[in-house]
Amino acid sequence: MPEAVLTLNAGSSSIKFAVYEVTADATARRLSHGQIEDIGGAPHFVATDGGGAILAEHRWPAGASLDHEALLSPLLEWITRHLGAESLMAVGHRVVHGGETYDRPVRLTPDVIAALSRLTPLAPLHQPHNLAAVAAVARLRPGLPQVACFDTAFHHGLAPTVTRLALPRRYAAEGVRRYGFHGLSFEYIAGRLREQDPALASGRVIAAHLGNGASLCAIHDGRSIDVTMGFTTLDGLVMGTRCGNLDPGVVLYLQQVHGLDAAAVEHLLYHDSGLLGVSGISNDMRTLLDSDDVHAREAIDLFVFRIAREIGALTSSLGGLDGLVFSAGIGEHAPPIRAAVCARLGWLGVSCDLAANAGNAALISTPDSAVQVRVIATDEESMIATHTVNLLHPALASAG
Numbered sequence: 001m002p003e004a005v006l007t008l009n010a011g012s013s014s015i016k017f018a019v020y021e022v023t024a025d026a027t028a029r030r031l032s033h034g035q036i037e038d039i040g041g042a043p044h045f046v047a048t049d050g051g052g053a054i055l056a057e058h059r060w061p062a063g064a065s066l067d068h069e070a071l072l073s074p075l076l077e078w079i080t081r082h083l084g085a086e087s088l089m090a091v092g093h094r095v096v097h098g099g100e101t102y103d104r105p106v107r108l109t110p111d112v113i114a115a116l117s118r119l120t121p122l123a124p125l126h127q128p129h130n131l132a133a134v135a136a137v138a139r140l141r142p143g144l145p146q147v148a149c150f151d152t153a154f155h156h157g158l159a160p161t162v163t164r165l166a167l168p169r170r171y172a173a174e175g176v177r178r179y180g181f182h183g184l185s186f187e188y189i190a191g192r193l194r195e196q197d198p199a200l201a202s203g204r205v206i207a208a209h210l211g212n213g214a215s216l217c218a219i220h221d222g223r224s225i226d227v228t229m230g231f232t233t234l235d236g237l238v239m240g241t242r243c244g245n246l247d248p249g250v251v252l253y254l255q256q257v258h259g260l261d262a263a264a265v266e267h268l269l270y271h272d273s274g275l276l277g278v279s280g281i282s283n284d285m286r287t288l289l290d291s292d293d294v295h296a297r298e299a300i301d302l303f304v305f306r307i308a309r310e311i312g313a314l315t316s317s318l319g320g321l322d323g324l325v326f327s328a329g330i331g332e333h334a335p336p337i338r339a340a341v342c343a344r345l346g347w348l349g350v351s352c353d354l355a356a357n358a359g360n361a362a363l364i365s366t367p368d369s370a371v372q373v374r375v376i377a378t379d380e381e382s383m384i385a386t387h388t389v390n391l392l393h394p395a396l397a398s399a400g
């Protein structure tokens with residue numbers, strides 16, 4: 001009976017999954033994949049087979065208050081029913097925070113799960129959902145091997161100056177430092193770029209993962225050397241519902257003047273801020289781009305401004321820039337956002353080919369652009385599948 005690996009990727013607004021057949025010739029071939037997106041809004045489930053044909057689709061009404069946990073059971077039931085002849089050999093999970101300990105994928109044991117639970121305050125939008133998925137699989141299929149693949153692992157080689165926060169040293173000793181996230185996505189992008197353009201991949205590249213969560217990674221010769229996300233997934237860019245860079249004095253102000261306690265501040269900064277907070281309309285970029293509301297426009301302008309500003313900062317970390325890669329929900333599908341970011345980077349010699357950009361082409365810079373600008377569709381699932389097979393069956397390691 002063919003063996004299969006299931007990957008689960010619980011993002012802040014979506015749960016993505018994929019099923020890979022582990023073939024005898026050392027590759028993992030994707031059989032089906034799908035997602036529930038717009039969790040917290042009007043959740044939409046769709047699953048497709050390897051050829052892109054829709055296998056199942058379901059929409060839940062907005063306002064049904066269905067969270068990640070509530071949607072996990074029907075999702076896992078559908079996947080189990082749909083597995084067919086393949087027998088599951090393992091489940092690989094994206095786990096957002098691996099802290100200081102986990103610099104590579106690891107088999108999930110009770111001790112590892114307990115250690116990862118302790119990191120929940122550092123990634124409250126993700127870590128509980130990631131671990132809920134682990135618990136749900138353990139309930140459904142006790143004994144099935146489960147593997148955690150970390151968003152932080154790709155950034156483990158960051159230099160001490162990059163990870164240090166200017167706080168008294170005793171906090172660094174307990175792990176209060178910058179980590180960086182979206183590492184599975186950046187690792188995938190670095191690998192794809194190496195296949196597409198090895199010369200560029202060995203140069204200085206900024207990858208922009210622009211989804212509901214958003215961050216930039218400065219990559220030099222395939223290695224992460226600086227990031228915009230820090231200790232938590234709040235730092236850096238403006239996101240769907242997260243504030244990004246914020247003067248810590250604002251937190252003090254909220255506590256002292258508005259009497260907000262820690263839970264209220266956490267809710268404000270993770271759930272009510274970002275594109276949603278500034279627009280007052282939505283965290284969904286599609287909705288904002290379709291809107292005539294001036295506040296939607298202001299939210300988009302701020303999103304773009306902060307991306308361009310952070311690209312300037314990371315260019316300094318890299319000592320120059322050879323390539324810029326857009327990725328994830330917004331980066332892959334929103335030409336107006338890419339064009340607006342590129343327009344702010346003319347001083348760097350970035351020149352966008354507007355027709356190629358409008359068509360979501362793989363290369364969207366003009367031939368005379370000093371920086372190559374590319375669009376790469378990220379695939380965190382294939383990274384998870386590869387890592388999972390690699391860890392459990394070192395001889396059978398590459399996902400396609």
Ligand SMILES: Nc1ncnc2c1ncn2[C@@H]1O[C@H](COP(=O)(O)OP(=O)(O)O)[C@@H](O)[C@H]1O
Nearest residue numbers: 011013014211212213284285286329330333334
């Ligand atoms: N065609 C599109 N145009 C503009 N934005 C899009 C498009 N498709 C998806 N997006 C945006 O991508 C974001 C979700 O990205 P995604 O990477 O799936 O998020 P996450 O994994 O963080 O949950 C949403 O803001 C959504 O509006």
Ligand SMILES: CC(=O)OP(=O)(O)O
Nearest residue numbers: 011012181211213233
């Ligand atoms: C780390 C993070 O923000 O992830 P996502 O983009 O999936 O929300």
Ligand SMILES: [Mg+2]
Nearest residue numbers: 011012211212
């Ligand atoms: Mg994501």
